[in-house]
Amino acid sequence: MAASLASTDAKRANHGIGIVTHSGTHHADEALAVHLLRKLPRFASEPLTRTRDAALIDRATIVVDVGATYEPEKWRFDHHQRGFDEVFDGAHGTKLSSAGLVWKHFGKEILAAHLTLAQTDATVDLLHVKLYDDFVEAIDGIDNGIPLYADLPAEVRPAYRSKTDLSSRIAHLNPSWNETLPADPEARQRDQDERFERASTLAGTEFFDRVDYAYRSWLPARRLVEAAMDASKATPRLVVFDSYVGWKDHLFTLEAERNLDDASNTLYVVYPDEAGKWRVQAVPKTPESFASRKALPEPWRGVRDDELSSKTGIPGCIFVHQSGFIGGNATKEGALKMAHDALAFTA
Structure with missing residues (x-):
């Protein structure tokens, strides 16, 4: 048009x-x-x-x-x-x-x-x-x-009000009700x-x-995520980044564009952190969700350092969050091993 x-x-x-x-x-x-x-x-x-x-x-x-x-x-x-x-x-x-x-x-x-x-x-x-x-x-x-949520009951009220959106800020540039305006049209x-x-x-x-x-x-982030997904075809449930990139929204969008189903969607992402260590992160069920598609194994959660390395049999472990959504290792190899073992883990 x-x-x-x-x-x-x-x-x-x-x-x-x-x-x-x-x-x-x-x-x-x-x-x-x-x-x-x-x-x-x-x-x-x-x-x-x-x-x-x-x-x-x-x-x-x-x-x-x-x-x-x-x-x-x-x-x-x-x-x-x-x-x-x-x-x-x-x-x-x-x-x-x-x-x-x-x-x-x-x-x-x-x-x-x-x-x-x-x-x-x-x-x-x-x-x-x-x-x-x-x-x-x-x-x-x-x-x-x-309304953002048209189906919510009328009695439901938000926990707080937000009037800082663009529409509100532009509205505030109009004259206030008691402001003196020029008399001449x-x-x-x-x-x-x-x-x-x-x-x-x-x-x-x-x-x-x-x-x-x-x-x-x-x-550029989308292109990096797309390339990493293409490179992970041998292990399609694990995506690895050699540098940190904002991946979450892109991952979900690209999975939908590729018509991937629950049996082939990514479960874990491995990437370096700002300190030069490596992270393994469980992919959430939705971009906004705190629940993971497959959280890191329950026996690892809330455990740190040598105790975690002993429990997992993987050198260099740093931590696994108590919810299992993320863990860390000193090396890329260690983080990849954590991800692979987590993929194989059954409760």
């Missing part, structure tokens, strides 16, 4: 009044949507108009979060109208806000421009979904009033627009910081 939008009436940008979103109280979704659009060359120099005037909206080059119309071919991207139920793709169920709409239709083009890649590069496809999952979807959910509009620009810069700066992190850190 993005490619077709890029070629739709290319002369239109010369005839409209620029980017239009609504005036008044600003929100995270249109603040991010406007910043994203400004990353594209054809919108970068377009002026921004914040209005609810239907005549001005109709004259816009592109409209986000106002106008009661979702027509991608006309560059109209509102989500408030009755019957709107657009989602990012078939794997996502969260109704889109203006941020999600812009990211859905222009995200690949934005990534390609920001990272200097071809839109056809597989990295662009991967990061398009990654950034939606990690950043944009939460903004969509909050703006549309979608034009001055008041300028004040609102200045606040919006601060909000849009905040949203966009954090978003592209996340893009850069994903490209420079998350993506």
Whole structure:
């Protein structure tokens, strides 16, 4: 869709009044949507108009979060109208806000421009979904009033409140209820627009910081995990890293992409720690779980040093956590032996 939008009436940008979103109280979704659009060359120099005037909206080059119309071919991207139920793709169920709409239709083009890649590069496809999952979807959910846990009983209350998410921080850039605002309508509009620009810069700066992190850190880690999984085919339930890498989320994602089942999923990961020792870690049942797929053997748990080496028959043992989720050894060979013995262990 993005490619077709890029070629739709290319002369239109010369005839409209620029980017239009609504005036008044600003929100995270249109603040991010406007910043994203400004990353594209054809919108970068377009002026921004914040209005609810239907005549001005109709004259816009592109409209986000106002106008009661979702027509991608006309560059109209509102989500408030009755019957709107657009989602990012078939794997996502969260109704889109203006941020999600812009990211859905222009995200690949934005990534390609920001990272200097071809839109056809597989990295662009991967990061398009990654950034939606990690950043944009939460903004969509909050703006549309979608609870994180829709099926919880009404009487269930969280242990604490968190109001430090991006949507909350952007909301706090609006005027407070008892703040004195300019009496002159034009001055008041300028004040609102200045606040919006601060909000849009905040949203966009954090978003592209996340893009850069994903490209420079998350993506190389994924490649290392993928290579380690490929190298472990002789012992598919054990993955070994020669240097530490954030592996957990990648491991689960790659297992799902490879259609691995419970009988072939990884049980242990071996890697060096920051002190030059080696760790053997049991893979959790889910990325957020404290329970392991197969914890290290119960007789080893809570035992340390020489006592542990004596009990296991493996030199160089340092410890095994009392829950069995992780253990340590002075050498790579020792950690690998611990992992192999744990694979063979039956209670």
